[in-house]
Amino acid sequence: MSEPLAVFDDLRTESEQLDLLVRDLEAEAWSTPTPAPRWTVAHQIAHLAWTDRAALLAMGDPDAFAGEVEKALAAPDSFVDDGAEAGAALEPAVLLAQWRDGRAELQKVLRSAAETRTKFPWYGPPMSAASMATGRLMETWAHGQDVADALGVVREPSDRLRHIARIGIRARDFAFAVQGLPAPDGGEFRVELLAPGGQLWTYGPEDAAQRVTGPALDFCLLVTQRAHRDDLAVRAEGADADRWLDIAQAFAGPPGQGRSPKGTRP
Numbered sequence: 001m002s003e004p005l006a007v008f009d010d011l012r013t014e015s016e017q018l019d020l021l022v023r024d025l026e027a028e029a030w031s032t033p034t035p036a037p038r039w040t041v042a043h044q045i046a047h048l049a050w051t052d053r054a055a056l057l058a059m060g061d062p063d064a065f066a067g068e069v070e071k072a073l074a075a076p077d078s079f080v081d082d083g084a085e086a087g088a089a090l091e092p093a094v095l096l097a098q099w100r101d102g103r104a105e106l107q108k109v110l111r112s113a114a115e116t117r118t119k120f121p122w123y124g125p126p127m128s129a130a131s132m133a134t135g136r137l138m139e140t141w142a143h144g145q146d147v148a149d150a151l152g153v154v155r156e157p158s159d160r161l162r163h164i165a166r167i168g169i170r171a172r173d174f175a176f177a178v179q180g181l182p183a184p185d186g187g188e189f190r191v192e193l194l195a196p197g198g199q200l201w202t203y204g205p206e207d208a209a210q211r212v213t214g215p216a217l218d219f220c221l222l223v224t225q226r227a228h229r230d231d232l233a234v235r236a237e238g239a240d241a242d243r244w245l246d247i248a249q250a251f252a253g254p255p256g257q258g259r260s261p262k263g264t265r266p
Helices: 004-022 027-033 041-060 062-074 079-088 092-112 128-149 161-170 172-178 216-223 239-247
Strands: 192-195 199-202 209-216 235-237
Touching: 004 192, 027 041, 027 092, 027 128, 041 062, 041 079, 041 092, 041 128, 041 235, 062 079, 079 092, 092 128, 092 199, 128 161, 161 172, 161 192, 161 209, 172 239, 192 216, 209 239, 216 235, 235 239
Parallel strands: 192 209
Antiparallel strands: 192 199, 209 235
16 A cells, blocks of 8 residues: 555544544543643644635635634644644534544545645645545544543554654754754754564665664654653754754644653653
């Protein structure tokens, strides 16, 4: 299967795995706090449903989506939270149905656009259908991690992490830029990640002066800011690579709050 088609299937599977965590929850469990400040389980699912609708709008009506981007620029600190808050106020069954319907429709639209080279607008750089699916998979996995942590569930990592690792690596210079820092000199870093299945995923030149190594799961937790660097087995060689591990993000928008080290949490 080609990579573009594989990411669509992997996005669907990632969503289904998260669905399994929430589909049988009692109504009160949707109010369980997650590691994201002020966000409950309902907020996490509401955010995914909201972002799926935004993706559908971007792919179907770019002019209307431009209006949403203007709203985001006008309220960068509250735009995402406001969208999650509106969805979280719904009855859990209604919210769950909206998320399911939206992600199913997005699957159809993404697959129909797969044969074109069209770039669709987004909150960051324009995206192809495959790139849009990769971004949605990354968000689904990351917000699913918040839900799993809230519910005390340990998820089994899968090779779907390769999509998240790749987007995190490609976003290196963006992570520096949103911090107001210049991109590192000297080209790509070497990144070597131990995959869940035991194989080694490698990126960048083998002879690169700076490198990052560690488990793929830990790297993905790092670039999605779902765990603090101090709690992860990701290591850097080189000053710029070391700095990157402090600021890495795989998502568009301003720097996130990240997570505190486990030893400092209340």
